[in-house]
Amino acid sequence: MSNVIEGLLFSWEKNLGYGQRLVADLTDEQMVVQPGPGTGVNHPAWVLSHLNAYHPVIEHVIKGELFDDPVNHRFGMKSKPEADRSIYASKDELVADFVSGHERVEQALRGADDSLWGQPLKLERWLKFMPTAGIALPYLMLVHENTHFGQLSAWRRVQGLTSV
């Protein structure tokens, strides 16, 4: 396994733990809280639903397969966090999906080698800004996931919760 893949997997494993810790002390009801006007921060239920939608995408990128454009996903980037709890899976289900998605990505990446990096993406819309798996995977696994973790981290502060 290459050093870059090892580095990616290292941070991916850290994200697995960090993502779970960010919601560990929350109730199901807290998962959809967006307190007051001017605090329209993405809530935990939306963030986990959104990130979970990308795990199969990452798997397909690693395997060089065609995949559905996540922009059209129910919890894709065009969706908005809603206060209706029934829209989202329970916290336990969201966390379980997050864990299993992480594990599937890790398994796929452990079987890859450096030839992966130059592999073109199969989604036409992404080719303009992420032409290869070498650019897409660090973005999807580290930048995208951590940007949303940062939002959750700030959401916790808005709620008066401790930092993780």
Add this chain to the structure above:
Amino acid sequence: MAIDSTVMHNFHFGVGFLKSLLEGIDDAKMAHQPRPGMNHPAWITGHLVTAMEFTAKLAGGSYKAPEGWSDLFGTNSTPSDDASKYPDKAALLAELDKAVAAVAPSLESVEPEALSAQMPDEGFRKIMPTVGDGLTFLMNGHIAMHVGQLSAWRRACGMPPLF
């Protein structure tokens, strides 16, 4: 495979994203905390600049943040809403550009073999065992996480999302 054709692209993306999120934030708001304890734009920017010191060290380069910045922005520092404690926005952005310009050439020339070297700092070695672990985290995950905090800060201040 060198790091320059993978995480380097996203390093520059993260810095660019940070700058985009800072656009439209007045100097007077840079240390504003819409809720107590929230990391504000001045702290986030300064913190990411000071992290470039360690990034440069791991990549075999050199960059030194201005005197006193590690106390203001280091890992153990706490953001204050007293704006007078912080450099102004222009100074923060200028130092960010300086740090990126100093660090990027070292990152681009890191040999793949160097990534498997043991983390030189004993304290960090417990959580990031190799140089590759540290660089991948610092260049992509760490920057993105604080960019996400800034994104949420903007929403908490009633500012619109960028996209």
